[in-house]
Amino acid sequence: MHGHDHLHHSSLPSRREFLRDGLAASAVAAFAPGALAAILRTPLATDIGAPRSRPYLEIAQKAERWLASSAAKTKQGTAWPVNPQKPEAVETDLYSGMQGVVLFYLELYHATRDKTALAAAMAGADHLAGPMPNGSGIDAGLYSGLAGLAYTLEMTHRASGEARFRDAAIRTLNAITESTRPAENGVEWSTSTDIISGSAGTGLFLLWAHEHLGDPAARDMAAKAGFALIERGQPDRGGLKWLVSPQVPRNYPNFSHGTAGVSYFLATLHRATGERKFLDAARAGAAYLEALTTSTPNGGRLVFHSEPGNEQLFYLSWCHGPAGTARLYRRLAEVTGEKGYATRVGELAQAIVDMRVPERSPGFWNNISQCCGNSGVVEFFLDLHRTTKEPRYLEFARRVTADTLQRATAEGAAMKWVQAENRVSPDDLQAQTGLMQGAAGVGIAMLHLDGVLEKRAPFVVLPDNPFTA
Numbered sequence: 001m002h003g004h005d006h007l008h009h010s011s012l013p014s015r016r017e018f019l020r021d022g023l024a025a026s027a028v029a030a031f032a033p034g035a036l037a038a039i040l041r042t043p044l045a046t047d048i049g050a051p052r053s054r055p056y057l058e059i060a061q062k063a064e065r066w067l068a069s070s071a072a073k074t075k076q077g078t079a080w081p082v083n084p085q086k087p088e089a090v091e092t093d094l095y096s097g098m099q100g101v102v103l104f105y106l107e108l109y110h111a112t113r114d115k116t117a118l119a120a121a122m123a124g125a126d127h128l129a130g131p132m133p134n135g136s137g138i139d140a141g142l143y144s145g146l147a148g149l150a151y152t153l154e155m156t157h158r159a160s161g162e163a164r165f166r167d168a169a170i171r172t173l174n175a176i177t178e179s180t181r182p183a184e185n186g187v188e189w190s191t192s193t194d195i196i197s198g199s200a201g202t203g204l205f206l207l208w209a210h211e212h213l214g215d216p217a218a219r220d221m222a223a224k225a226g227f228a229l230i231e232r233g234q235p236d237r238g239g240l241k242w243l244v245s246p247q248v249p250r251n252y253p254n255f256s257h258g259t260a261g262v263s264y265f266l267a268t269l270h271r272a273t274g275e276r277k278f279l280d281a282a283r284a285g286a287a288y289l290e291a292l293t294t295s296t297p298n299g300g301r302l303v304f305h306s307e308p309g310n311e312q313l314f315y316l317s318w319c320h321g322p323a324g325t326a327r328l329y330r331r332l333a334e335v336t337g338e339k340g341y342a343t344r345v346g347e348l349a350q351a352i353v354d355m356r357v358p359e360r361s362p363g364f365w366n367n368i369s370q371c372c373g374n375s376g377v378v379e380f381f382l383d384l385h386r387t388t389k390e391p392r393y394l395e396f397a398r399r400v401t402a403d404t405l406q407r408a409t410a411e412g413a414a415m416k417w418v419q420a421e422n423r424v425s426p427d428d429l430q431a432q433t434g435l436m437q438g439a440a441g442v443g444i445a446m447l448h449l450d451g452v453l454e455k456r457a458p459f460v461v462l463p464d465n466p467f468t469a
Contacts (some may be wrong), residue, residue, distance in 0.1 A: 094148030100435025239288030255324025300351030
Protein backbone atom coordinates (compact mmCIF):
# COMPACT_ATOMS: atom_id res chain seq x y z
CA MET A 1 0.00 0.00 0.00
CA HIS A 2 1.02 3.59 -0.23
CA GLY A 3 3.14 5.27 2.40
CA HIS A 4 1.75 8.00 4.63
CA ASP A 5 -1.26 8.61 2.40
CA HIS A 6 -2.40 5.00 2.27
CA LEU A 7 -3.09 3.04 5.43
CA HIS A 8 -1.27 -0.25 5.89
CA HIS A 9 -2.66 -2.45 8.64
CA SER A 10 -0.36 -2.93 11.60
CA SER A 11 -0.75 -6.71 11.45
CA LEU A 12 1.84 -6.83 8.64
CA PRO A 13 4.85 -4.96 10.08
CA SER A 14 7.39 -7.44 8.76
CA ARG A 15 6.19 -6.82 5.23
CA ARG A 16 6.43 -3.07 5.68
CA GLU A 17 10.01 -3.36 6.95
CA PHE A 18 10.77 -5.71 4.09
CA LEU A 19 9.40 -3.36 1.49
CA ARG A 20 11.43 -0.44 2.85
CA ASP A 21 14.63 -2.33 1.98
CA GLY A 22 13.79 -2.00 -1.70
CA LEU A 23 15.21 -3.57 -4.79
CA ALA A 24 17.14 -1.28 -7.12
CA ALA A 25 15.94 -2.31 -10.55
CA SER A 26 14.41 -0.91 -13.66
CA ALA A 27 11.93 -2.62 -15.92
CA VAL A 28 13.14 -3.81 -19.29
CA ALA A 29 10.39 -4.16 -21.85
CA ALA A 30 9.67 -7.85 -22.40
CA PHE A 31 7.95 -7.25 -25.72
CA ALA A 32 9.08 -5.31 -28.74
CA PRO A 33 6.46 -2.87 -30.05
CA GLY A 34 5.73 -5.18 -32.97
CA ALA A 35 4.99 -8.09 -30.64
CA LEU A 36 2.63 -5.94 -28.60
CA ALA A 37 0.83 -4.84 -31.73
CA ALA A 38 0.44 -8.48 -32.75
CA ILE A 39 -1.15 -9.31 -29.40
CA LEU A 40 -3.59 -6.44 -29.74
CA ARG A 41 -4.50 -7.65 -33.23
CA THR A 42 -5.24 -11.16 -31.96
CA PRO A 43 -8.82 -11.94 -33.04
CA LEU A 44 -11.43 -12.34 -30.36
CA ALA A 45 -13.03 -15.73 -29.82
CA THR A 46 -16.25 -14.23 -31.14
CA ASP A 47 -14.72 -13.51 -34.56
CA ILE A 48 -16.13 -15.98 -37.07
CA GLY A 49 -13.43 -18.18 -38.52
CA ALA A 50 -10.70 -16.54 -36.45
CA PRO A 51 -7.60 -18.64 -35.79
CA ARG A 52 -7.18 -19.77 -32.21
CA SER A 53 -4.46 -17.95 -30.32
CA ARG A 54 -3.96 -17.63 -26.57
CA PRO A 55 -1.33 -14.93 -26.02
CA TYR A 56 -2.58 -14.06 -22.53
CA LEU A 57 -2.29 -17.66 -21.39
CA GLU A 58 1.28 -17.60 -22.67
CA ILE A 59 1.99 -14.52 -20.57
CA ALA A 60 0.56 -16.23 -17.50
CA GLN A 61 2.78 -19.23 -18.18
CA LYS A 62 5.82 -16.94 -18.37
CA ALA A 63 4.83 -15.47 -15.00
CA GLU A 64 4.54 -19.03 -13.67
CA ARG A 65 8.11 -19.79 -14.70
CA TRP A 66 9.32 -16.84 -12.66
CA LEU A 67 7.22 -17.91 -9.67
CA ALA A 68 8.52 -21.47 -9.98
CA SER A 69 12.09 -20.21 -9.86
CA SER A 70 11.54 -18.82 -6.34
CA ALA A 71 9.61 -21.79 -4.91
CA ALA A 72 11.19 -23.45 -1.87
CA LYS A 73 10.35 -26.87 -0.51
CA THR A 74 9.36 -26.94 3.17
CA LYS A 75 8.57 -29.70 5.67
CA GLN A 76 4.88 -29.39 4.81
CA GLY A 77 4.90 -28.40 1.14
CA THR A 78 6.08 -25.42 -0.89
CA ALA A 79 6.49 -21.74 -0.01
CA TRP A 80 7.15 -18.59 -2.02
CA PRO A 81 8.79 -15.45 -0.64
CA VAL A 82 7.19 -12.05 -1.21
CA ASN A 83 10.36 -10.97 -3.02
CA PRO A 84 12.70 -13.66 -4.37
CA GLN A 85 15.64 -11.36 -3.62
CA LYS A 86 14.88 -12.09 0.07
CA PRO A 87 14.03 -15.81 0.02
CA GLU A 88 13.66 -15.97 3.80
CA ALA A 89 10.79 -13.45 3.77
CA VAL A 90 7.84 -15.82 3.33
CA GLU A 91 4.46 -14.45 4.33
CA THR A 92 1.16 -16.29 4.29
CA ASP A 93 -1.48 -13.58 3.92
CA LEU A 94 -3.68 -13.03 0.86
CA TYR A 95 -2.55 -9.46 0.13
CA SER A 96 1.16 -9.95 -0.55
CA GLY A 97 1.86 -13.44 0.75
CA MET A 98 1.83 -16.89 -0.77
CA GLN A 99 -1.95 -17.41 -0.69
CA GLY A 100 -2.05 -15.39 -3.90
CA VAL A 101 0.45 -17.73 -5.56
CA VAL A 102 -1.70 -20.74 -4.62
CA LEU A 103 -4.74 -19.05 -6.13
CA PHE A 104 -2.80 -18.27 -9.31
CA TYR A 105 -1.89 -21.94 -9.71
CA LEU A 106 -5.53 -22.91 -9.16
CA GLU A 107 -6.63 -20.51 -11.91
CA LEU A 108 -3.85 -21.82 -14.17
CA TYR A 109 -5.06 -25.38 -13.61
CA HIS A 110 -8.61 -24.25 -14.36
CA ALA A 111 -7.41 -22.76 -17.66
CA THR A 112 -5.17 -25.61 -18.79
CA ARG A 113 -6.06 -28.75 -16.77
CA ASP A 114 -2.30 -29.13 -16.32
CA LYS A 115 -1.85 -31.40 -13.31
CA THR A 116 1.53 -29.85 -12.51
CA ALA A 117 -0.24 -26.53 -11.80
CA LEU A 118 -2.68 -28.26 -9.47
CA ALA A 119 0.21 -30.05 -7.74
CA ALA A 120 1.95 -26.71 -7.17
CA ALA A 121 -1.23 -25.22 -5.69
CA MET A 122 -1.71 -28.22 -3.41
CA ALA A 123 1.90 -28.08 -2.22
CA GLY A 124 1.43 -24.41 -1.34
CA ALA A 125 -1.85 -25.13 0.42
CA ASP A 126 -0.17 -27.93 2.39
CA HIS A 127 2.35 -25.39 3.67
CA LEU A 128 -0.46 -23.00 4.59
CA ALA A 129 -2.52 -25.66 6.39
CA GLY A 130 -0.30 -25.82 9.46
CA PRO A 131 -1.42 -25.46 13.08
CA MET A 132 -4.04 -22.77 13.57
CA PRO A 133 -3.00 -19.76 15.67
CA ASN A 134 -4.75 -19.39 18.99
CA GLY A 135 -5.01 -16.93 21.83
CA SER A 136 -5.47 -13.17 21.69
CA GLY A 137 -4.38 -11.03 18.78
CA ILE A 138 -5.48 -13.37 16.00
CA ASP A 139 -5.84 -11.58 12.67
CA ALA A 140 -9.13 -12.69 11.14
CA GLY A 141 -8.90 -10.37 8.12
CA LEU A 142 -9.72 -11.27 4.53
CA TYR A 143 -6.53 -9.94 2.99
CA SER A 144 -4.40 -9.99 6.13
CA GLY A 145 -5.35 -13.09 8.06
CA LEU A 146 -7.50 -16.15 8.64
CA ALA A 147 -10.47 -15.32 6.42
CA GLY A 148 -8.27 -15.25 3.33
CA LEU A 149 -6.54 -18.43 4.48
CA ALA A 150 -9.82 -20.32 4.86
CA TYR A 151 -10.93 -19.14 1.41
CA THR A 152 -7.67 -20.28 -0.21
CA LEU A 153 -7.79 -23.68 1.48
CA GLU A 154 -11.39 -24.29 0.46
CA MET A 155 -10.69 -23.22 -3.12
CA THR A 156 -7.85 -25.77 -3.17
CA HIS A 157 -10.32 -28.40 -1.97
CA ARG A 158 -12.79 -27.45 -4.69
CA ALA A 159 -10.12 -27.85 -7.38
CA SER A 160 -8.49 -31.00 -6.04
CA GLY A 161 -11.25 -32.84 -4.20
CA GLU A 162 -8.77 -33.57 -1.40
CA ALA A 163 -10.58 -33.68 1.97
CA ARG A 164 -7.57 -32.43 3.92
CA PHE A 165 -7.99 -28.96 2.46
CA ARG A 166 -11.69 -28.81 3.37
CA ASP A 167 -10.78 -29.96 6.89
CA ALA A 168 -8.14 -27.22 7.15
CA ALA A 169 -10.60 -24.61 5.87
CA ILE A 170 -13.14 -25.62 8.52
CA ARG A 171 -10.48 -25.52 11.24
CA THR A 172 -9.61 -22.01 10.10
CA LEU A 173 -13.27 -21.00 10.08
CA ASN A 174 -13.58 -22.31 13.63
CA ALA A 175 -10.56 -20.25 14.66
CA ILE A 176 -12.26 -17.15 13.24
CA THR A 177 -15.39 -17.96 15.22
CA GLU A 178 -13.45 -18.50 18.43
CA SER A 179 -11.58 -15.21 18.05
CA THR A 180 -14.66 -12.98 18.03
CA ARG A 181 -15.13 -10.48 20.80
CA PRO A 182 -18.25 -8.60 21.92
CA ALA A 183 -18.90 -5.20 20.41
CA GLU A 184 -21.82 -2.84 20.74
CA ASN A 185 -24.88 -4.66 19.36
CA GLY A 186 -22.75 -7.42 17.87
CA VAL A 187 -19.21 -8.80 17.48
CA GLU A 188 -15.87 -7.81 16.00
CA TRP A 189 -12.34 -9.18 15.70
CA SER A 190 -10.44 -5.91 16.10
CA THR A 191 -11.18 -2.20 15.96
CA SER A 192 -10.72 -2.29 12.18
CA THR A 193 -13.88 -1.96 10.08
CA ASP A 194 -12.47 -2.37 6.59
CA ILE A 195 -12.20 -4.88 3.74
CA ILE A 196 -8.46 -5.52 4.11
CA SER A 197 -8.24 -6.61 7.74
CA GLY A 198 -11.48 -5.56 9.42
CA SER A 199 -15.00 -6.74 10.07
CA ALA A 200 -16.26 -5.94 6.56
CA GLY A 201 -13.78 -8.28 4.89
CA THR A 202 -14.09 -11.01 7.51
CA GLY A 203 -17.87 -10.74 7.32
CA LEU A 204 -17.80 -11.17 3.55
CA PHE A 205 -15.83 -14.36 3.95
CA LEU A 206 -18.33 -15.62 6.53
CA LEU A 207 -21.14 -15.07 4.05
CA TRP A 208 -19.08 -16.94 1.45
CA ALA A 209 -18.52 -19.75 3.97
CA HIS A 210 -22.25 -19.94 4.67
CA GLU A 211 -22.87 -20.48 0.96
CA HIS A 212 -19.92 -22.69 0.06
CA LEU A 213 -19.22 -24.55 3.31
CA GLY A 214 -22.87 -24.82 4.35
CA ASP A 215 -22.35 -23.31 7.78
CA PRO A 216 -25.47 -21.42 8.96
CA ALA A 217 -23.61 -20.11 12.01
CA ALA A 218 -21.24 -18.24 9.70
CA ARG A 219 -24.09 -16.11 8.34
CA ASP A 220 -25.34 -15.40 11.87
CA MET A 221 -21.88 -14.25 12.92
CA ALA A 222 -21.57 -12.05 9.83
CA ALA A 223 -24.89 -10.44 10.77
CA LYS A 224 -23.63 -9.73 14.29
CA ALA A 225 -20.56 -8.08 12.77
CA GLY A 226 -22.87 -6.03 10.56
CA PHE A 227 -24.92 -4.77 13.50
CA ALA A 228 -21.70 -3.72 15.25
CA LEU A 229 -20.58 -1.87 12.12
CA ILE A 230 -23.86 0.03 11.91
CA GLU A 231 -23.15 1.31 15.41
CA ARG A 232 -19.72 2.49 14.24
CA GLY A 233 -21.13 4.53 11.36
CA GLN A 234 -20.78 8.30 11.69
CA PRO A 235 -23.39 10.67 10.24
CA ASP A 236 -21.85 13.02 7.69
CA ARG A 237 -23.06 14.96 4.64
CA GLY A 238 -26.50 13.44 4.60
CA GLY A 239 -25.35 9.85 4.98
CA LEU A 240 -23.03 7.60 6.99
CA LYS A 241 -19.26 7.18 6.84
CA TRP A 242 -16.92 4.64 8.37
CA LEU A 243 -13.33 5.26 9.38
CA VAL A 244 -10.81 2.43 9.38
CA SER A 245 -10.64 2.44 13.18
CA PRO A 246 -10.76 4.89 16.08
CA GLN A 247 -6.96 4.92 16.04
CA VAL A 248 -6.83 6.23 12.44
CA PRO A 249 -8.40 9.70 12.14
CA ARG A 250 -7.71 10.02 8.39
CA ASN A 251 -10.74 9.18 6.27
CA TYR A 252 -10.30 6.87 3.25
CA PRO A 253 -13.79 6.81 1.71
CA ASN A 254 -13.31 4.25 -1.07
CA PHE A 255 -13.33 0.45 -1.08
CA SER A 256 -10.29 -1.01 0.65
CA HIS A 257 -10.32 1.02 3.86
CA GLY A 258 -13.52 2.99 4.00
CA THR A 259 -17.19 3.66 3.52
CA ALA A 260 -17.54 2.00 0.11
CA GLY A 261 -16.19 -1.30 1.42
CA VAL A 262 -18.20 -1.33 4.64
CA SER A 263 -21.37 -0.34 2.78
CA TYR A 264 -20.74 -3.10 0.25
CA PHE A 265 -20.58 -5.65 3.05
CA LEU A 266 -23.79 -4.32 4.58
CA ALA A 267 -25.61 -4.47 1.23
CA THR A 268 -24.37 -8.03 0.80
CA LEU A 269 -25.62 -8.85 4.29
CA HIS A 270 -29.04 -7.56 3.31
CA ARG A 271 -29.03 -9.87 0.29
CA ALA A 272 -28.16 -12.83 2.55
CA THR A 273 -30.50 -12.07 5.45
CA GLY A 274 -33.28 -9.78 4.21
CA GLU A 275 -32.62 -7.51 7.19
CA ARG A 276 -33.69 -3.97 6.26
CA LYS A 277 -31.27 -2.26 8.65
CA PHE A 278 -28.34 -3.46 6.60
CA LEU A 279 -29.75 -2.06 3.37
CA ASP A 280 -30.61 1.26 4.99
CA ALA A 281 -27.06 1.62 6.29
CA ALA A 282 -25.58 0.66 2.91
CA ARG A 283 -27.76 3.26 1.20
CA ALA A 284 -26.63 5.84 3.73
CA GLY A 285 -23.02 5.01 2.90
CA ALA A 286 -23.73 5.47 -0.79
CA ALA A 287 -25.42 8.80 -0.05
CA TYR A 288 -22.31 9.96 1.79
CA LEU A 289 -20.11 8.97 -1.16
CA GLU A 290 -22.40 10.82 -3.54
CA ALA A 291 -21.65 14.00 -1.62
CA LEU A 292 -17.93 13.47 -2.27
CA THR A 293 -18.00 12.70 -5.99
CA THR A 294 -16.17 14.68 -8.64
CA SER A 295 -17.19 14.64 -12.31
CA THR A 296 -14.83 13.91 -15.20
CA PRO A 297 -15.10 15.36 -18.73
CA ASN A 298 -17.15 12.63 -20.42
CA GLY A 299 -19.67 11.83 -17.72
CA GLY A 300 -17.49 9.90 -15.31
CA ARG A 301 -17.60 10.23 -11.55
CA LEU A 302 -15.07 9.32 -8.85
CA VAL A 303 -14.28 9.89 -5.16
CA PHE A 304 -11.06 11.40 -3.84
CA HIS A 305 -8.34 9.41 -2.10
CA SER A 306 -8.55 10.68 1.50
CA GLU A 307 -9.06 13.61 3.80
CA PRO A 308 -7.79 15.89 5.12
CA GLY A 309 -5.32 17.01 2.49
CA ASN A 310 -5.88 14.63 -0.43
CA GLU A 311 -9.24 15.87 -1.68
CA GLN A 312 -7.71 16.57 -5.12
CA LEU A 313 -5.89 13.24 -5.37
CA PHE A 314 -7.74 10.51 -7.29
CA TYR A 315 -6.58 6.91 -7.28
CA LEU A 316 -7.99 4.85 -10.14
CA SER A 317 -7.78 1.13 -9.38
CA TRP A 318 -9.18 -1.22 -6.70
CA CYS A 319 -7.98 0.13 -3.37
CA HIS A 320 -9.04 3.80 -3.44
CA GLY A 321 -10.43 4.20 -6.93
CA PRO A 322 -13.48 3.56 -9.10
CA ALA A 323 -12.57 -0.07 -9.80
CA GLY A 324 -13.22 -0.92 -6.16
CA THR A 325 -15.94 1.57 -5.27
CA ALA A 326 -18.07 0.38 -8.21
CA ARG A 327 -18.57 -2.89 -6.31
CA LEU A 328 -20.87 -1.13 -3.85
CA TYR A 329 -23.07 0.23 -6.63
CA ARG A 330 -23.14 -3.11 -8.42
CA ARG A 331 -24.41 -4.76 -5.25
CA LEU A 332 -26.95 -2.02 -4.52
CA ALA A 333 -28.27 -2.28 -8.08
CA GLU A 334 -28.66 -6.01 -7.58
CA VAL A 335 -30.50 -5.87 -4.25
CA THR A 336 -32.70 -2.85 -5.01
CA GLY A 337 -33.28 -3.12 -8.75
CA GLU A 338 -32.76 0.63 -9.04
CA LYS A 339 -31.26 1.76 -12.33
CA GLY A 340 -29.51 4.72 -10.74
CA TYR A 341 -27.07 2.45 -8.96
CA ALA A 342 -26.32 0.54 -12.16
CA THR A 343 -25.77 3.84 -13.96
CA ARG A 344 -23.23 4.81 -11.32
CA VAL A 345 -21.17 1.67 -12.08
CA GLY A 346 -20.83 2.80 -15.68
CA GLU A 347 -19.93 6.33 -14.60
CA LEU A 348 -17.16 5.04 -12.37
CA ALA A 349 -15.78 3.04 -15.30
CA GLN A 350 -15.98 6.13 -17.51
CA ALA A 351 -13.96 8.06 -14.94
CA ILE A 352 -11.09 5.60 -15.35
CA VAL A 353 -11.14 6.16 -19.10
CA ASP A 354 -11.46 9.92 -18.68
CA MET A 355 -8.46 9.99 -16.35
CA ARG A 356 -6.41 8.49 -19.22
CA VAL A 357 -5.47 5.15 -17.72
CA PRO A 358 -3.00 3.56 -18.33
CA GLU A 359 -1.01 6.80 -18.57
CA ARG A 360 0.80 7.55 -15.35
CA SER A 361 -0.57 10.23 -13.05
CA PRO A 362 -0.44 11.16 -9.35
CA GLY A 363 -3.11 8.51 -8.73
CA PHE A 364 -1.86 5.93 -11.24
CA TRP A 365 1.88 5.63 -10.99
CA ASN A 366 4.48 2.95 -11.83
CA ASN A 367 2.31 0.10 -10.54
CA ILE A 368 0.75 -2.82 -12.43
CA SER A 369 -0.93 -4.50 -9.45
CA GLN A 370 -4.40 -5.72 -8.55
CA CYS A 371 -4.50 -3.28 -5.64
CA CYS A 372 -3.37 0.00 -7.10
CA GLY A 373 -2.61 -0.33 -10.78
CA ASN A 374 -3.19 -1.93 -14.16
CA SER A 375 -4.35 -5.39 -13.11
CA GLY A 376 -7.11 -4.07 -10.86
CA VAL A 377 -8.42 -1.99 -13.76
CA VAL A 378 -8.21 -4.96 -16.14
CA GLU A 379 -10.19 -7.16 -13.74
CA PHE A 380 -12.87 -4.47 -13.33
CA PHE A 381 -13.35 -4.02 -17.07
CA LEU A 382 -13.41 -7.78 -17.63
CA ASP A 383 -16.11 -8.04 -14.95
CA LEU A 384 -18.08 -5.32 -16.73
CA HIS A 385 -17.72 -7.10 -20.07
CA ARG A 386 -18.86 -10.44 -18.64
CA THR A 387 -21.96 -8.87 -17.09
CA THR A 388 -22.91 -6.38 -19.83
CA LYS A 389 -21.44 -8.10 -22.95
CA GLU A 390 -20.33 -4.66 -24.17
CA PRO A 391 -17.22 -5.00 -26.41
CA ARG A 392 -15.84 -1.59 -25.37
CA TYR A 393 -15.10 -2.90 -21.89
CA LEU A 394 -13.14 -5.84 -23.26
CA GLU A 395 -11.21 -3.62 -25.65
CA PHE A 396 -10.23 -1.28 -22.82
CA ALA A 397 -9.07 -4.24 -20.72
CA ARG A 398 -6.89 -5.39 -23.62
CA ARG A 399 -5.45 -1.91 -24.00
CA VAL A 400 -4.45 -1.71 -20.35
CA THR A 401 -3.07 -5.25 -20.60
CA ALA A 402 -0.85 -4.19 -23.49
CA ASP A 403 0.66 -1.52 -21.26
CA THR A 404 1.16 -4.14 -18.53
CA LEU A 405 3.09 -6.34 -20.94
CA GLN A 406 5.21 -3.46 -22.15
CA ARG A 407 6.31 -2.87 -18.56
CA ALA A 408 7.32 -6.48 -17.91
CA THR A 409 10.88 -7.68 -17.41
CA ALA A 410 11.98 -10.86 -19.19
CA GLU A 411 14.29 -13.34 -17.48
CA GLY A 412 14.95 -15.91 -20.17
CA ALA A 413 11.63 -17.67 -20.74
CA ALA A 414 10.19 -16.21 -17.54
CA MET A 415 8.57 -12.86 -16.81
CA LYS A 416 8.24 -10.57 -13.79
CA TRP A 417 7.08 -7.03 -13.08
CA VAL A 418 9.33 -4.54 -11.28
CA GLN A 419 7.22 -1.74 -9.85
CA ALA A 420 6.82 0.87 -7.14
CA GLU A 421 4.21 -0.38 -4.70
CA ASN A 422 4.03 2.98 -2.93
CA ARG A 423 3.26 6.18 -4.81
CA VAL A 424 5.22 8.17 -2.24
CA SER A 425 8.29 5.89 -2.65
CA PRO A 426 8.81 5.90 -6.43
CA ASP A 427 12.42 4.70 -6.20
CA ASP A 428 11.55 1.65 -4.06
CA LEU A 429 11.32 -0.75 -6.98
CA GLN A 430 10.95 -4.51 -6.69
CA ALA A 431 9.28 -7.54 -8.23
CA GLN A 432 6.88 -9.31 -5.90
CA THR A 433 5.21 -12.70 -6.18
CA GLY A 434 1.82 -12.20 -4.51
CA LEU A 435 -1.77 -11.42 -5.40
CA MET A 436 -2.30 -7.73 -4.79
CA GLN A 437 1.19 -6.42 -5.62
CA GLY A 438 2.88 -9.10 -7.67
CA ALA A 439 3.13 -11.62 -10.47
CA ALA A 440 0.39 -13.90 -9.13
CA GLY A 441 -2.12 -11.07 -9.40
CA VAL A 442 -0.94 -10.11 -12.88
CA GLY A 443 -1.07 -13.76 -13.91
CA ILE A 444 -4.63 -14.19 -12.65
CA ALA A 445 -5.70 -11.11 -14.61
CA MET A 446 -4.08 -12.59 -17.73
CA LEU A 447 -5.88 -15.89 -17.18
CA HIS A 448 -9.19 -14.12 -16.67
CA LEU A 449 -8.67 -12.25 -19.94
CA ASP A 450 -7.84 -15.53 -21.65
CA GLY A 451 -11.02 -16.92 -20.10
CA VAL A 452 -13.18 -14.19 -21.60
CA LEU A 453 -11.73 -14.89 -25.05
CA GLU A 454 -12.13 -18.64 -24.56
CA LYS A 455 -15.62 -18.28 -23.03
CA ARG A 456 -14.43 -19.80 -19.75
CA ALA A 457 -15.80 -18.55 -16.43
CA PRO A 458 -13.18 -17.57 -13.83
CA PHE A 459 -12.40 -19.99 -11.02
CA VAL A 460 -10.91 -17.52 -8.53
CA VAL A 461 -13.61 -15.02 -7.58
CA LEU A 462 -12.83 -13.49 -4.20
CA PRO A 463 -15.55 -13.04 -1.55
CA ASP A 464 -15.54 -9.26 -2.06
CA ASN A 465 -16.38 -9.43 -5.80
CA PRO A 466 -20.06 -9.00 -6.81
CA PHE A 467 -19.42 -9.57 -10.53
CA THR A 468 -20.09 -13.30 -10.55
CA ALA A 469 -22.39 -13.55 -13.57
